[in-house]
Amino acid sequence: xxxxxxxxxxxxxxxxxxxxxxxxxxxxxxxxxxxxxxxxxxxxxxxxxxxxxxxxxxxxxxxxxxxxxxxxxxxxxxxxxxxxxxxxxxxxxxxxxxxxxxxxxxxxxxxxxxxxxxxxxxxxxxxxxxxxxxxxxxxxxxxxxxxxxxxxxxxxxxxxxxxxxxxxxxxxxxxxxxxxxxxxxxxxxxxxxxxxxxxxxxxxxxxxxxxxxxxxxxxxxxxxxxxxxxxxxxxxxxxxxxxxxxxxxxxxxxxxxxxxxxxxxxx
Ligand SMILES: Nc1ncnc2c1ncn2[C@@H]1O[C@H](COP(=O)(O)OP(=O)(O)OP(=O)(O)O)[C@@H](O)[C@H]1O
Numbered sequence: 348x349x350x351x352x353x354x355x356x357x358x359x360x361x362x363x364x365x366x367x368x369x370x371x372x373x374x375x376x377x378x379x380x381x382x383x384x385x386x387x388x389x390x391x392x393x394x395x396x397x398x399x400x401x402x403x404x405x406x407x408x409x410x411x412x413x414x415x416x417x418x419x420x421x422x423x424x425x426x427x428x429x430x431x432x433x434x435x436x437x438x439x440x441x442x443x444x445x446x447x448x449x450x451x452x453x454x455x456x457x458x459x460x461x462x463x464x465x466x467x468x469x470x471x472x473x474x475x476x477x478x479x480x481x482x483x484x485x486x487x488x489x490x491x492x493x494x495x496x497x498x499x500x501x502x503x504x505x506x507x508x509x510x511x512x513x514x515x516x517x518x519x520x521x522x523x524x525x526x527x528x529x530x531x532x533x534x535x536x537x538x539x540x541x542x543x544x545x546x547x548x549x550x551x552x553x554x555x556x557x558x559x560x561x562x563x564x565x566x567x568x569x570x571x572x573x574x575x576x577x578x579x580x581x582x583x584x585x586x587x588x589x590x591x592x593x594x595x596x597x598x599x600x601x602x603x604x605x606x607x608x609x610x611x612x613x614x
Contacts, residue, residue, distance in 0.1 A: 348386045352416055359372070380572055387540070388563060391551065393551070421435035422435075434510060439507045446502055448492045451490055497525065508539070513545065516548050519553075520549070536560060562577065563575070568602055581594060
């Protein structure tokens with residue numbers, strides 16, 4: 348469902364360093380990155396701050412084009428077929444909302460129905476289902492700006508799923524949620540994956556999300572894939588550590604191994 352082959356992305360930063368002097372610096376946000384995610388998998392995408400996770404997600408969703416390599420998501424090249432891809436993919440950025448700030452939730456959803464050209468009957472059925480599962484019913488008439496973070500996040504997840512995408516990409520969907528909301532969100536995502544077979548790629552700094560949700564984990568550091576495997580494989584990298592946070596902290600401290608020494612399978 349997601350196929351990333353030898354992908355790189357650089358950014359060129361130009362900075363004035365004097366009256367007539369400018370400095371040019373190239374940042375390799377993602378380097379020679381290859382991975383695949385099969386249909387129906389729930390995969391965690393981890394990495395320290397600045398590792399290249401958001402850059403990867405932006406490339407998977409067509410917001411950014413890769414500088415090199417090849418990407419296919421749900422059978423499409425995201426940068427070239429962004430509009431077509433939008434019908435097959437749902438995206439949630441936990442730190443930002445895609446909803447209209449001044450509109451009641453229900454109106455935001457209606458706009459999304461128009462944008463994605465979702466059939467009215469299918470839309471109503473899906474909205475009823477999602478509203479019930481995410482207990483959003485009492486907030487449908489509330490303007491988005493009046494919603495709490497947890498309520499807004501449930502609204503964003505609903506918006507991303509109204510067109511029943513095959514792939515859901517989540518960038519920190521549980522950030523800032525209390526323990527009860529987090530558990531409810533995780534329960535919902537697990538059910539979505541198990542019952543509808545939706546493929547999920549999840550970026551998070553919350554190791555609870557990883558332990559409770561993911562079949563497999565990929566870890567990126569300095570733009571390179573540094574680990575790929577199941578939760579047990581992840582634990583095995585530091586058997587002396589008892590918590591998954593400490594295991595991951597060790598991997599982060601180690602940094603991305605040089606090519607050829609990777610623990611990533613099949614790399
Ligand atoms: N538009 C941009 N212009 C220049 N540099 C950028 C740009 N976007 C990202 N970068 C750089 O690319 C690198 C990877 O950033 P990215 O946002 O992908 O990291 P991240 O893993 O998502 O981090 P975090 O966990 O902090 O969100 C960083 O060094 C960042 O400064």
